[in-house]
Amino acid sequence: MYSRTYKTLVAVPPLLWVGIFLLLPYALMFAHSFWLLRDGFLVHRWNLQNYQALFTNPLYLHVFLRTARIAASVTFCSLLLGYPLAYYLSFHAGPRRELLYQFVIIPLWVSYLVRGYAWKTILGSDGVLNGFLQYLHITREPVSFFLYSPFAVILMLTHIYTPFVFLPIYAALEHIPRPLIEASQDLGANRRDTFLRVILPLSIPGLLAGATFAFVLSLGDFLAPLLVGGPSATMIANIVQSLFGAAYDWPLGAAISVGILLVTITLLFATERLEKRWSFK
Amino acid sequence: MSVAGASSPDNAGNSSAPLLEIRDIAKSFGRAEVLKNISLQIARGEFLTLLGESGSGKTTLLRLIAGFEQPTSGQIWMGGERLDALPPHRRRVNTVFQNYALFPHLSVRENVAYGLRVKSTPKNEIATRVDDALGMVKMTDFAEARPATLSGGQQQRIALARALINRPELLLLDEPLSALDANLRKQMQSELKLLQREIGIAFLFVTHDQDEAMALSDRIALLRNGALEQVASPREIYSHPTTVYAAQFIGQTNLLRGEVRGDCATCGAIRICPVNGPDGPATFSLRPEAIKGILDATIGTPYMTFKATVRQQTYAGATELLEVDCAGQLLRVRVPAGEPLDGEHEFIFSPRDAVRIRD
Numbered sequence: 202m203y204s205r206t207y208k209t210l211v212a213v214p215p216l217l218w219v220g221i222f223l224l225l226p227y228a229l230m231f232a233h234s235f236w237l238l239r240d241g242f243l244v245h246r247w248n249l250q251n252y253q254a255l256f257t258n259p260l261y262l263h264v265f266l267r268t269a270r271i272a273a274s275v276t277f278c279s280l281l282l283g284y285p286l287a288y289y290l291s292f293h294a295g296p297r298r299e300l301l302y303q304f305v306i307i308p309l310w311v312s313y314l315v316r317g318y319a320w321k322t323i324l325g326s327d328g329v330l331n332g333f334l335q336y337l338h339i340t341r342e343p344v345s346f347f348l349y350s351p352f353a354v355i356l357m358l359t360h361i362y363t364p365f366v367f368l369p370i371y372a373a374l375e376h377i378p379r380p381l382i383e384a385s386q387d388l389g390a391n392r393r394d395t396f397l398r399v400i401l402p403l404s405i406p407g408l409l410a411g412a413t414f415a416f417v418l419s420l421g422d423f424l425a426p427l428l429v430g431g432p433s434a435t436m437i438a439n440i441v442q443s444l445f446g447a448a449y450d451w452p453l454g455a456a457i458s459v460g461i462l463l464v465t466i467t468l469l470f471a472t473e474r475l476e477k478r479w480s481f482k
Numbered sequence: 483m484s485v486a487g488a489s490s491p492d493n494a495g496n497s498s499a500p501l502l503e504i505r506d507i508a509k510s511f512g513r514a515e516v517l518k519n520i521s522l523q524i525a526r527g528e529f530l531t532l533l534g535e536s537g538s539g540k541t542t543l544l545r546l547i548a549g550f551e552q553p554t555s556g557q558i559w560m561g562g563e564r565l566d567a568l569p570p571h572r573r574r575v576n577t578v579f580q581n582y583a584l585f586p587h588l589s590v591r592e593n594v595a596y597g598l599r600v601k602s603t604p605k606n607e608i609a610t611r612v613d614d615a616l617g618m619v620k621m622t623d624f625a626e627a628r629p630a631t632l633s634g635g636q637q638q639r640i641a642l643a644r645a646l647i648n649r650p651e652l653l654l655l656d657e658p659l660s661a662l663d664a665n666l667r668k669q670m671q672s673e674l675k676l677l678q679r680e681i682g683i684a685f686l687f688v689t690h691d692q693d694e695a696m697a698l699s700d701r702i703a704l705l706r707n708g709a710l711e712q713v714a715s716p717r718e719i720y721s722h723p724t725t726v727y728a729a730q731f732i733g734q735t736n737l738l739r740g741e742v743r744g745d746c747a748t749c750g751a752i753r754i755c756p757v758n759g760p761d762g763p764a765t766f767s768l769r770p771e772a773i774k775g776i777l778d779a780t781i782g783t784p785y786m787t788f789k790a791t792v793r794q795q796t797y798a799g800a801t802e803l804l805e806v807d808c809a810g811q812l813l814r815v816r817v818p819a820g821e822p823l824d825g826e827h828e829f830i831f832s833p834r835d836a837v838r839i840r841d
Contacts, residue, residue, distance in 0.1 A: 380583035383550050386570040387577045388597035389648065398600070402587045481586035481630065 227462075233455035243451065251456035261440065261457065268436040271354055272419035276366075278359040279415045283366035284408065288400075291374035302371075309364050317428040320357045324348040324429060349431025357425045362418055366411035373407025374400070405479040413472045417465050437461060501526045501684050502547070502565070502652055507556035509542055509708075516542045517708045519556070524652065524686060529678055531687045531695040533731075534705035540688045543705070544654050547686065548577045560652070571600075576645035577654040581661060582637045584629035590616070590640050591625040597648040615643040618677070635666045642674075646681065655687045659694065671697055692732050696720070704728055720769075725840045729767035736773075736813045738766040738836065747836075751809035752788045754836045765839050770803065770816040772835035776828040787830045792823045 234251055237244040255261050286305065290298055308316070323329045324347040331343040347353060377400060385395040423438035430436070437457065444454030500523035509517040517539045524530050532540040545551045547558060549570030558565040565573055576597070584593050592599075594615050598608045616622045619639035629637055638658060645653055659667045659674075675698050678685050689695055695702050696716040704711040704719065704727075712719055712728045723729035726737060740749030742764045747754040754766060774780070776787065790808035797819065804815040804823065815829060 378581075378583065380579050380581065381585060383548075383570070384577070384579060384583040384585070385596070385600075386550075387548055387575075388600065388644065389571050390596070390600040391569075391571050394600045398596070399585060479587070481628070 279366040287371040353429035362415040365414040369407040369410035531699040538705040539708040576650040582641040766836040770814040
C-alpha cells in the first residue's frame, strides 16, 4: 500500500497541469463566449448574441462546411494512402519492413512549418512543379491553381496526417493473430475474401482511430490555409484567429471555438463507441 | 497387425491407392534443415499421428500439407493431383489450429459457416449444415455466442466443427488438445477418436505426447530431427521398435548392449538365445513388463533367466516398478503389485521380447 502523502504528491502535479493549462483556459473561453463586445470594449454581460451570430451570419456556417469538406477529403486521402501502406508493411514488406517504417515516421520529426513552406516552394508559380511541367512542355504558362486553393490545403494536410493515420492502422494490423489469416485461407477464402472478412473488420478500431486523428486535426488547422490556402480555402480556425487577433472580437471567437469544441467532442465520443463496438479480445 | 500399415483395419476394403502421398519432401529455413526427405502415405479413413519432440519438424510437415509453407524439394499428391502446387484455399484439406484460431469478431455460427460462405453456398444449405455440424460437436446451444466467452474445450469443438463442415477428405490437427487440462484432454481424446470413426475422414494428428499418440492412432509416424524414425501401428512400434530412439521415446525400456555370435547374444551377465541377424555388436530393447519373477512365470519355452538384486521398488497401484542390479547392469522390471521385495531373485524373460534395434 502507498501512503497518503505519496499518493498526494503523485496526484498533485498532473492535476495542477490539467487545471491551469486545460480547465482554466476552457472556462475562460466558455465565459467569454457569453460576454459582449461593445464599441471595442469587452462587456461582462451574460447573453446569447454570439451564438445567434453563429447561425444567422451565413459566412460562419459556409466556412465551417468548407472546413468539414476539406477535413473529410484529407481523411479520405490519408486513409487511401495510409491503409495500403500499413497493409503492405504489416503483411508483405518482409525484411524491408523496419526501414520503410522509419521512412513513414521520419517526416513526423520535421517541423510542420518547414513542410508547409516546402509545399509553397513546390506548388508556387515559379515552383518546382510548374518548372517541371513547363520543362516537359506539358504547360506553357505557370499553372496558378496549384497554390492558394483548397486543393493545396488538402494536399499539404494529407501529407502531414498520413503518418497519423498509418500508425494506428499498422498497430491494429500487427495485432491480428496470423493463424486467423491462415484459418481463413484454410477454409477456402482467397485473398480478397480473407481481407474483407477477417483483416478489414479486425482493423476497424485502428482505421477509426486514424480517421479521427486526420479529421479532428484537419478541422482545427489554421496554418495550412494560411500558408498555401489563400482566400478561397479559408478555414474556420482562420476565422477564430482573426477574431481573436485583428478583429479583436474575443466573445465571438470564443463562441465559434466552443462550437468547434462541441463538434469535436461529439465526434470523439461517437468514434470511441464505434471502436469499442469493433474491438475483440 | 501388418507392419507396413499402409492400410488401417477400418479401410481394408477400400481402394488401395493412398489418399495422400508425401514424396521425398525436404524443407529448409535458411540454413536450418527442418525436414529431410520425408516419404509418407496416408490411407483413406486413417488416423495417422505425427509424433515427435518440439523441433522435430512435425508441425512444419503439417503446414506443408495445408499449404502455409512451400517444400524446398519433393512433392505432395492427393487423389491424383499435385497438392503442393495449389494455394491453401484450393486444397481439399482443413486444419484445426493449435490455439483454435477462431474469428473473434464472428459468432460461433458465423465461424462454423465461414468455409461455406466463402464458397457462396446457398443460404438454406449453410443453415442446415451449420446446425448439423454444431450438433455433431454438441454445441448447438452456443450458436450465437462469441468465441471469447467459451471455454477452451468448447472452442476446441467449434474449431472442429468449422473445419469439418467443408467435408475435407483429410483433416489436419496441430496439437489440438495441448491447451486443455488433463481431464478434459482425456475426454476430448475419446470424443475425437469416436468422431473420426463416425465420419470416416482421415485425420493427420500432430502431438508430442506419446500416450495420446498410442491412444488415438491407427499408425504413428515418429519424427526425429526432421527425419522419420519409424512408421507403424502403436502396437507394432511398442512391441517392435526399430531404433533406440523409438524404443525409448515410446514407453519405458531396458537397453541391453552386447555382442551377437551365432545364435546367441551376450549382454553382460544376460544371455539371449536364439537371436536372428548378423554377428557383431548389438543393442536389444527389453520392456520392463516382459521380465517376470521366476515364481509367476507363464512364459513358454524357450526362456532366459538371470539373477539380480532388487535395489529399489516403486509402487504404482496395479503394478510395481523394480530397479534391479544384474552384475552391475541396472534393469527395470514391472511386476504385479505384491509384497515388498529385497535381496537376490531370479528373473525370466522370453527371447522373443528382446528386440534387436539400431542405434
